[in-house]
Amino acid sequence: MRVPLSWLAEYVDLPPGTSLDDVHAALVRVGLEEEDVHTFDLQGPIVVGEVLEFVEEPQSNGKTIRWCQVRVAPEGEPAADGGDAVHGIVCGARNFLVGDKVVVTLPGSVLPGPFPIAARKTYGHVSDGMIASAKELGLGEDHDGILRLSTLGIDAPVGTDAIALLGLDDAAVEINVTPDRGYAFSIRGVAREYAHATGAVYRDPAAQVAAATVPMDPGSADAFPVAVRDEAPIRGRVGASVFATRIVRGIDPTRPTPAWMVARLKLAGIRSLSLPVDITNYVMLELGQPIHGYDLDALRGGIVVRRATAGETLETLDGKVRTLHAEDLLITDDRGPIGLAGVMGGATTEIGEATTNVLIEAANFDPVSIARTARRHKLPSEASKRFERGVDPAVAGAAAARVAQLLVDLAGGTADETGSLLHEAPAREAIRLPDGFVTGLIGVEYTADEVHDALAEIGGAVTRVDGGFDVVPPSWRPDLTANVDLAEEVARLLGYDRIPSVLPVAPPGRGLTRSQRVRRGVADALAAAGATEVLAFPFVSEAENAVYGSPDGSPVAGVRLANALDATVPFLRRSLIPGLIGVARRNLSRGFTDLDVYELGLVFLPEAGRAYGTAELPIGWERPSEAVLDELNDGIPAQPRHVGVLLAGDLQHKQPGRAAEPAGIADALDAVRRIAHAAGAEVEFAQGSHQAMHPGRTAEVRVAGQFVGYAGELHPKLTAEADLPRVVAVAEVDLDAIIALASDAVEARPIGTLPAATQDLSLVVGAEVPAAVVAAAVREGAGELLEQLQLVDDYRGQGLPEGSKSLTFALRFRAGDRTLTAAEASDAKMAGAALAAERTGAAIRE
The missing domain is CATH 3.30.56.10 (Phenylalanyl-tRNA Synthetase; Chain B, domain 1)
Structure with missing residues (x-):
């Protein structure tokens, strides 16, 4: 504002x-x-001048200029710049006559830009100043000709300071x-x-309006027929609670807007259009009540305020034909819609150059209805900006009377003897404010008199009752609905500087939830291992969702944005991998060839065939009930939090005596292990497949036997399409699922103090048997004495039957109460081998 x-x-x-x-x-x-x-941004001397004479001089470039003699000071007196009273000025405009009074910027003055004015030689003359246009003065956008003061209704003596005269000193x-x-x-x-x-x-400007000259008739629409027929109110709130009208006849539409009004509107950010329109804008800024004026002769019958019906259209003042929605609140006459209530009027009843009779409308519309209409039609306006925040319902009558008053005074109109007011401002309910409530909430010792005076100062009706105050908020403060709002007003008016700066003590038992702690721990673990956290946009194409969001290529549903920022990526992601690929491409294009990045973020997994977002939105100024919140949550697709990791290039650079270590599937598996360890979960891997990943180099990630994600290498075809290195390791796991499956308490294992026995075990199994299955069988069969099992070799080749592989495990045995013998360790190892043979057909390699 x-x-x-x-x-x-x-x-x-x-x-x-x-x-x-x-x-x-x-x-x-x-x-x-x-x-x-x-x-x-003006500096003088800028004065009123009178054109004494001019000579038109055609130029070689095809342009005709006027060599003008302009009086800029009374006869016999020096000009404001110290020069002669008559200045010779070159002017390219041709919209003025001899005898016209104009605005002259004398040498030494400065126009907005800044644009300093000086005497200069041009077109064969020394131009001693400049005759200014409205645009050059900052009054408007009209640059076609110079500003003639008669068009503003001004006749001031020559030499008068034009800055003060036009209100440009404001x-x-x-x-x-x-x-x-x-x-x-x-x-x-x-x-x-x-x-x-x-x-x-x-x-109060509203109280200064001479309402007695244009009396109101509450509850009546006799002066002009008006009816509100809102058969489908939003949340039970009728679209128009107050509707005031005034009629002014016989205005002169050619009269100019006074200079002081033009200047004020310009400073307020509104350009001058015509006197009747400028008056409605002026009163809106003055009183906060949006006003709309209709050409009375263009109306057909009375006005009806109602909701739109299917198929209705309206051409608004901006020249666009809009298809209306059933929620749109309309102003209509006998022909149909003539305006979007509280947003913009229609073209059929627009006040134009031939308008002489004006109907003034000042109404109070439902904020939610106006806000939805303005956003639905992408039509923000000065009126909707005010209505959606709440307009004082008690000021409508005064605002209409103020417009009528200005049309009479400035446009020469005659106001009808009566106006009408359909409905009165609804009464506000009192709010109970107990003694000591403000002090207890704000933490400052306020006296009862201070509280009373502060609330009375904002316009509240304050009544003393047993144990406190009853406060009726003023009509212009719809935001005051509870005692906490009143407490804030007291603190605001009595000074925020009275509130002490005291660090509150956190109550015990509060802090981060388990999920929040784990998420932070996972991020810290990945960062500590050298990865960099990134935040990618959650928007993807339908093809990316189909490739990365569907492991087997089956069709998947996606959440499509109604108003996407980029039409090429209008869907919300089902996977984090597309975003990480985009980050990798951007960094590789800038020379960063070695990448280890991760992201924690939400993915959006709607169910196919299910409609979302069908619940009705609650009103904005009340907390929704639990039932309404549950209904809204049911209308939202699943949004689990995932962790995605991408590694490309060398994780260890080449050094003397050490070769480079390129990223691969092993690094993706290590990243998943870090995530699981930080979450307190035991992770397992199994051979997996995903259409976006390399066949044979893809692992399913499981926790407590349940699938939680994938790890491996991207399919070479996809890396080529994305201009990435051939080998790109990725992993994506459902962090919410891991947290739910992990134990909340992590048991610390005691460190063994007795000697350990170590042995190796080589088993030959079919090449299709996962090593993890064999290891699990050995671990279970070996029993409690087995302290650690690690796969150290996977051999496939000469000396083994075709279609088989040799898995070598390093085993470490230890007892907590004695030193193990070699025989005890061997027996435990053979028990593990036996169970592996039973489950997988494994044989001890000779």
Whole structure:
């Protein structure tokens, strides 16, 4: 919200010499964040001049210029720049006549840009200044011709300071308005906040409107027929709670907008269009109530506020034909829709150059309905920005009367004797504020009088009751719904600086959940091993989901974004691998050839044929019930948290006496072991297959016998398509599943102090038998004496039957109460071999 200081000063007293920084500092004290400052960036001398004569001179380049004689000071007096009263000026515009009064920028002045003005020779003349256009002065976008003061209704003496005359000496502060403080989207609201911060006397502009000259008739629409027929309200809230109308007849649409209004609108960020439209925008900024004006003669019958029906369309003021939604709240007449309520009017009833009779509308619309409509049609407007934050329902009548008043004063219109007001502002319920509640919540000792005065200052009706106060919030504060809101207002008005800076003591029994601890431990373990954490975008193509999200190539469902940032990747990922591949490609293209990266992130696994997101969204200002939350959660696809790892290039560089160690499947398996160890789980590997991975170099990852992911090497075809090295090791596991399967308590094993017995065992088995199955059988058969088993060799070749392999295990035996004999160790080893032979057909290699 931009607030011109001259406008603000109409409703609060600004001390002499108040700067933009002073105003910002005052508003910051009451919680309004400063954003920027805005000025016209002009320096004088810039004065009113009168065109005495001009000569048109065609040029060789085809352009015709005017050599003008312009009076810039009263006769007999020097000009503001110290020169003669009449200046010769070259001008390329041709939209002025002799006798016109214009704005002259004399030598020494500076226009926005900055663009300094000096006497300079051009087109064979010395141009002693410049005749300015509205755009050059920063008043508008019109650069087709110079600014004639008569078009603004101004007739000032020659030599008058044009900066002050046009309101160009004004400046504005800009503040950030949070969604809960929509009342600050108005001069009225900001002036009230400035008064809170400084103690300045506040003059409510709504109370200053001479409503008696255009009386209201509450509950009646006799002045103009209006009906609200909302048969499908959102969450039980009727679309329009208040609807005020005024009629002004016989306006002169050709009258110019006063210079002071143009300047204020410009500083507030709104360009001047026409006097009637400028007046509605001016009142919206002043009172915070969006206003819409209709060409009364273009209306057919009365106005009906209703929801849209299937197939209806509306051409809005921006010239676009919009297909309407059943939730859209409409303004209609006998022909159909004439406006999107609270968002934008329609083209059929637009106020134009021939409009003489105006119907003024000031209504209060449901915030949720307006917000949804504006987003649905991608049509944000100054009106919707205010309605979706909440507009004061009690100001509609005053705002309509203010517009009527300005149309009478500035446009020469005549207001009808009566206006109408359909419904009155709904009454607010009182909020109970117990004694001591604010002190207990904020931590500052506030007296009862301080609490009472602060709440009364914001406009609340405060009544003393046994044990506290009953507070009825003002109509312009829809955000005040509970006692905690009132406590915040007390703290805000009495000063945040009174709140002590005390570090709170964390209550016992709180802290990170087990899942959070494990996730952090996994990330730390991978980082400690040299991996780098990355965050990839969760958006993928349908083909990537089909390849990486489906192990066997069967069709999979995906979550498609309704408004994707990139049309080539409109789906949410089913796997982390595509994102890691993208990271690898980007880094390889920049010369980083050796990569070890990982990501912890969510994947999205919808069920095929199931509809998601069908639950109705709750209203925004109330906490949903548990049943509503459960319904919303049921409408969301499964989103487990995965860990993905990618390794490429050399993990150990070549050094003197040591060869390089390229990444491969073993490194992917090691990464999974680190993840499992950090989670307190025992991991197992088995031969697996995945369409995106290398046949024969893919492992299934299991915890407690349940599948949790894959590890291995990417298929060479995919690495070639992605311009990656031929060997790229990857792993992806379901971390949520691992945490659920892992034991919460990790048992520490005692370190044996008695001597160990070590032996080797070589078993010949079929090549298709997984080594892990053989190892499990040996471990079980050897019994409790076996302390460690490790596969040290996998031989396939000469000396073995075709289709077989030799697996050599290093075994370590130890007893906790005695020194083992060689015979005891051998017996345990042979028991393991026997069980392996029974289960897998393994034979001891001779």
